[in-house]
Amino acid sequence: MKNMLLMSTSLSLSLFLLTPVQAQEAAEQDSFKGFEIEEISVTARKVTENMQDVPVAVTAFTGDALERRQINTTTDIGKITPNLEFTNNAPLAGNPNSSIIFIRGIGQVSPRANSDPGVGLYIDDVYMGQSVGGTMEFRDIAGVQVLRGPQGTLFGRNTIGGAVLLSTKEPGEEFGGTVKTRVGTDNLRQIFAGVDVPITDELKTRFTMGHKSQDGYVTRLYDGTKLGDTNNTTITAKAVYTPSDNFTIKLNFDHTQTDENGAPLVFAAYGNNTDPTVAQSAAFFGAIQSIAAGCTDAYFVGGGGPGAVVSYAPGFDTSIFDSVDFIAWDAGAGAYVKTVGGPPLGYTAENTDSRCANNQWNAGPYANNGTGPVGSSMENWGVSLNMAYDMSDAVTLKSITSYRELNWTGKRDADNTPFTILHTDYDSSGDQFSQELQATYSSDIMKGVVGLFYYEEEVVDILTVALGERESLDSDNNTVQNDAWAAFTQWTYDITDKLSLTGGIRYTEENKGSIPDQFDYADPDAKYLEVKLYEEKYTATTFSGSIDYRFNDNFMVYASYSEGFKGGGWNSSFNVPQSAEALENFHQFDEERAKTIEVGFKSDLLDNTLRLNAAAFFTDYTDLQFVFRAGPAPYLLNAGKASINGFEAELTWVPSENWIIEAGIGYLDDSIDEVVDLSGLGVSTPISTDNSLPFTPEIQANLGIGYTNYIGNLEVSPRVDISYRDQTFFDTANTVEIAQMDGVTTIDASIAVQPQDGNWQLVFSMNNLTDEVYPVSGNSSLTTGSGYAEAAYARKRQWFLSLNYDF
16 A cells, blocks of 8 residues: 555656646757667677567666666666666675675675675676675766576676676767766765767777765764765776777776775664573673673673683672573582583673663664774776677677776674674775687578686785674685686577577686685684685586577567576685584585576567567576574575576557656565575574575566656656565575565656757756665674674665756
8 A cells, every 4th residue: 555655646746747848848849859769789699689689588778768767876777677686785895885786586695705796797898706896886888788597608607697787888989078967965966077089080089087975874873974975986998999890999997996984884683682591692792792891781601511600790680590590609619600511691681771782772774873993995997908800791709808906995883882792894905807709600590609708816805803702803814816717609590580599508617716814813823724725616517598489570489598607615704713524514615506497578569669578487596605604704505495486577668759658577486495404513594495585575666757848948858766676685594673574665756957959958856755764785693692783774865956068
């Protein structure tokens, strides 16, 4: 009912906005083009094709379409793309530029370099190897493609869920450019400038610079720091050289710098043992800190066998131990002692005593009580060389060479309380190199691609952790050394004018290496595990195939099969010395795989005024890399098998040149079919076949209505966009304290005004018009000794005023 009310309200608002436009509608202008169904080119099969001719579930947007729908960052794409979840603030990172990407229920939440993304992110054909840096502004984007389902043949490993392809604008033929400025809520200040500079007829260049600053929206009550702020600058340069009609060279450079206060994380819950008579290990860090602060409603007893002395602050009511069967008075020791073996035990009462670590420190979704160091920064730059040579009308050779460096930091107070329960300080620096060679062939009845791919990366992570159980700091340092190569080919044969068959295969070989250097700073020479290179080779052969039939120029049906895999690796979050048995259980994790059958259709109907595309799919997902916790540390372990079935449908309707209606819906039915029994390993994250996969809402939907017409010499274009997301969990344990437990409907609205000659445009817009409060990501350690849970919420209602000028 609530969602229907919101949708009705938004439609009423759109009519309200449109009424004066219609009332004052001027005579038709000769130059007025209005809306139309666009022909969109995609590269889902490594060659440029019309999206409606590709038997792949792909959603594609031009840069103009993104601007029309007020899609300004990568995290906005999920609002208009069914079955895509794209958010930021990945667990542990403490950096708002980190990204979490899921397509059809498959992705990865960990930002660490030792784990691979489940969805590949590409910019101008270059693979971005790390999740940090994936959250970025759309400043000079020519288009976005979202490829759903495993893309293991043409795009390789780490596209088990799919791939997101971004392309930037090409240099223009003449000197000119664009300047865009934007102001808005929370002291938003944004400027972008792009200029095309043709050097000669053969050499064209384009340069851009963009800066954005915006105050944070989560207040630290301790010092007034505003978390979740934005302060980034990006510069790019692109040169395109065409020495002949059949040879093109593109050189790209980009550099992004950020310096911000840190992720907008807030207190979500604390896993206290509220019954002092129950033996519970969770949240004993807080019990230790509470006792040290003088809390008289807390006790702690260490792990191991009987005899450990119970700790408590002066004033604690020891009569409570009379009803506790695992604590007894020891006259010889002159103290209360533990009478059983097992892990450490802790208890802290729920009260309003500021000396006690408990749930009183929940300050709501836009404030927190943390006092630990916070802050984040990032420097991300890269260069790529893309060369294409047409050997003939049928054969093209292509080379894509890239080098990138990524350095980032993230400091976070994970417990968001005045106590030192768990704080992290992440400092990462790394580089990657990739080389891809392609040969494409195209004739009247056959087209295909043959390629080789090589990738290597080295990332040094310096992770320092403050744990509430010890006075010294803990080191989780790790160096990742990975390399991979692959050979692939895919061919499409037109059996008849209407029937086509496609098949592809890829062989991948990768080496995953880890050099841990992990210790307690109180004794840095005592390593938790031997400091050396741990290395493992993974290989995979993945297949894909499809058949499509075109009834006519405007309607095609297809069926496809695809496979994908995401590499294994090495865990690197040890905080105690490890035995050989523990390393056998926790050190290494294996790859995961997905196989998908898909059927769908693509259609342009009603004299090309209505586009309707839809697909249904059935996915087997095996050896899932779930996040478990043994103590406070997160580990990736292969612990399950799942099934994910669903569908997507997308519609674009242009009933007249003045109106456009765009809509999409996605449905996911996921089930965890098998869970490996890990109870003997001491992991504490409860996962069962009753759980749902993270970032897998059952229903996603979007609806956009736009109108355009002239008032005098001004083109006026109001628009309303509605987005809905069903209940969504953010971890495999389905922790309700951090989840989005209710469906959320958001409404965005805008009105754009520009003159007939179109050299400037003024846009007023609002996001989250109804001021919805909802989480976008979260992290839970409630069942461990640290006992914390944290969440990040979306900004509340925002307004923007933009002025764009072309010259």
